[in-house]
């Protein structure tokens with residue numbers, strides 16, 4: 001990995017998880033290029049650099065490929081030091097990680113998805129290609145109008161709890177930013193994104209009924225989201241727009257880079273008892289499990305796994321909600337604890 005290489009972000013405009021990374025880049029003023037991706041599979045650009053992981057966003061920096069918005073943001077925090085978004089106290093840094101977990105794994109995003117406006121003409125949920133693709137992503141569950149209608153009341157109820165929590169605890173004292181910092185922090189990015197998606201995103205218009213949500217019901221949450229959006233827009237103006245790379249120029253650049261990959265240590269004492277350099281596959285254990293990346297495991301820490309693929313690129317994944325399996329084991333060729 002080398003900072004002489006500008007990051008390349010793989011994203012598509014409708015991807016809310018990509019917005020998390022874009023906001024981060026804009027708030028910090030970090031220049032990047034981008035390689036736009038289709039919102040559905042296949043993604044030949046990513047296949048050309050040996051990435052089987054199917055979720056978006058992804059970021060390459062030189063020979064390193066970083067998967068998952070959480071890992072991308074934490075890498076950028078360490079690769080570009082003196083972050084204006086970092087929290088000063090360990091306790092605040094911990095609260096920020098809890099926000100990340102609350103919104104991503106804790107059910108906020110899953111309940112927000114239940115509120116996607118399936119009734120909109122020309123909306124995503126009227127698009128057969130999108131529905132087919134997401135059915136595969138979700139392991140067979142289809143987002144039919146009936147299923148969406150049935151899930152909506154519970155989604156709304158759960159989101160009301162989330163709005164209420166923010167309104168009556170963190171934001172109750174009238175602070176501008178979620179952890180009372182002077183400027184927006186990482187905690188704002190990690191807390192705000194599903195709320196911004198529901199309240200601001202054009203594709204989500206109508207997702208929140210006014211009689212149960214709205215600025216009257218949750219004035220502080222609404223003001224905070226709008227403040228965040230305005231700040232992001234303001235800071236975005238300060239960085240030069242990304243170069244849009246097509247698949248060919250992206251893979252030419254990524255595969256021919258002569259930079260050295262980031263060195264991530266290997267923990268021999270990891271509970272999975274993996275050996276450095278053995279062949280493994282890595283994939284999400286929540287959804288999108290069929291999107292597997294394979295390669296030699298070269299780095300392993302409590303929070304990160306790194307594999308080297310056939311193209312010589314190092315793919316990095318978080319450990320949380322990711323599985324690592326020896327490839328023979330995945331093919332059912334070895335015996336072991338998984339068979340008990």
Ligand SMILES: N[C@@H](CCC(=O)N[C@@H](CS)C(=O)NCC(=O)O)C(=O)O
Nearest residue numbers: 015016017054055056057068069070
């Ligand atoms: N934990 C992942 C979640 C990423 C995710 O679910 N992204 C959505 C797009 S917003 C996705 O990949 N959907 C399926 C797809 O685009 O193939 C992250 O933080 O990056």
